[in-house]
Amino acid sequence: MEKHILSKSTFLRGLQCAKSLYLYKNFIQLRDPVSAEQQSIFNRGNNVGVLAQQLFPNGTDATPAKRSDNISAVERTQQLIANGAEVIYEAAFQHEQVLAILDILVKKNGLWYAYEVKSSTKISPVYLLDASLQYWVITNSGLALEDISLVIINNQYVKKGEISIPELFSIRSVKKEALANQEMIAEKIAASKQVALSAQMPDVKIAEQCFSPYACDFMGNCWKNVPKDSVFEITGVSKPEQFLLYNAGHRLITEIPEENALDKFANIHIRAVKNKSVITDQPALKKFLEKAEYPLFFMDFETFMPAIPLYNDTKPYQHIPFQYSIHYKKSKEAPLEHFEFLAEQGMDPRKAFLLSILEHTKTEGAILVYDALMERNVLNGLKKDFPEYKNEIDARLERFLDLIIPFQERSYYHPAMKNSVSIKNVLPALVPDLSYNNLKIASGSMAMIAYEKLQKETDMFKLLEVREQLLEYCKMDTLAMVKLFEVLEKAAG
Ligand code: SF4
Secondary structure (H helix, E strand, O other), rough: OOOOOOOOHHHHHHHHHHHHHHHHHHHHOOOOOOOHHHHHHHHHHHHHHHHHHHOOOOEEOOOOOOOHHHHHHHHHHHHHHOOOOEEEEEEEEEHHHHEEEEEEEEEEEOEEEEEEOOOOOOOOOOHHHHHHHHHHHHHHOOOOOEEEEEEEEOOOOOOOOOOOHHHEEEEOOOOOHHHHHHHHHHHHHHHHHHHHHHHOOOOOOOHHHOOOOOOOHHHHHHOOOOOOOOOOOOOOOOHHHHHHHHHHOEHHHHHHHOOOOOOOOOOOOOOHHHHHOOEEHHHHHHHHHHOOOOOOOEEEEEEEEEOOOEEEEOOOOOOEEEEEEEEEEEOOOOEEEEEEOOOOOOOOOOOHHHHHHHHOOOOOOOOOOOOOOHHHHHHHHHHHHHHHHHHHHHHHOOEEEEHHHHHHHEEEEOOHHHOOOHHHHHHHHHHOOOHHHHHHHOOOOHHHHHHHHHHOOOOOHHHHHEEEEEHHHHHHHHHHHHHHHHHHHHHHO
């Protein structure tokens, strides 16, 4: 058997961009490094895949001793089928040098059924292409499939005691879609093989395909000549609109004409960049600050979203609060106080989180939150989980004041905000001395990943180190809010 030219992932890569496939085959060293967030998504996929095997227990894993030895995997799958195996995990097939590794292959009443597992709660167009390719390879390699299905996570499942595997997953046949795609798949395979074997790199310009369906991992290479302060740095403007400007020769924000089709906020940003000026609406700022009388609480939550629920009465991907930070100022002149909570790993954090936050916010004062939607949803969720605290939670929610409002309404706008009101853009623009750059955990998604990993951490030193990093990160979020508030107070005059 000859080594494969295309695998499922390189085939899908080629569908997104021929140049990406070529670079992957010939210059893989130019690939951008995998971020911690991406790695965590891969790991999550693997964990869910292993759990889904329990839908069809007692199978044989066809994975070879050396994972990259795909030829052995294909041969082992053939052997298992010939020897009468009825459930095979990681079943490998190859046809015309296209390799497909299927998550679960099952024989029922003499007929074969294929199952591909996804850690998502929805079926995307890419998953249908993925299943269509699997169907093409498996059936053309000589194994007739009675059906092919996608196994996804059922987001309506609520954990009660032990995880119920049949209820956690939903199975949907996609044979109809796979059959409809077969001709197209054959054509695309032929075209992709040509690209993969070509000595010539396809001439593909940067365009919307760089972001869809996934952010391409060769952007560090292809986008290196895009200048600083380009139109791509205007957050909130759609990719088609950005490319329309870029391809019309308006590469820099300063080159965008006065008359353009962009919205009001994008034009405020363009004006601020061109004039190199901060925009301040003092009456609007004063009106906002009137609602923010001392004493003030500056509060931020961190949550994590386990794909497989860890605690009773929770659903897959539910936001579970595990940490908060509060900075408190009794008066404008009073010293800054700090309170925090980080749940012990290995326990359901919700009740301890709730009791602690109610205690820390029991005295009067507005509770400032930056972009309060998640915090509101978390507290509303806790009301359902612990109805005996409903009144107290409602009392806290009534005191909420969203610090994002003056930025959202552009009552204060700095050109370095890049048309974004995310605190990660607003803080460096307004308070450049305070930065997340030196933190080991520097974003909400990194905090989410770190805490989820902690659930299985047994090394005490590592555990303490990560807990320290989480505390530092969350503290920074609320300190950032305090500093932003001070900027607004100053600007209001
Ligand atoms: S960055 Fe864009 S042009 Fe370059 S390989 Fe990726 S998708 Fe293709």
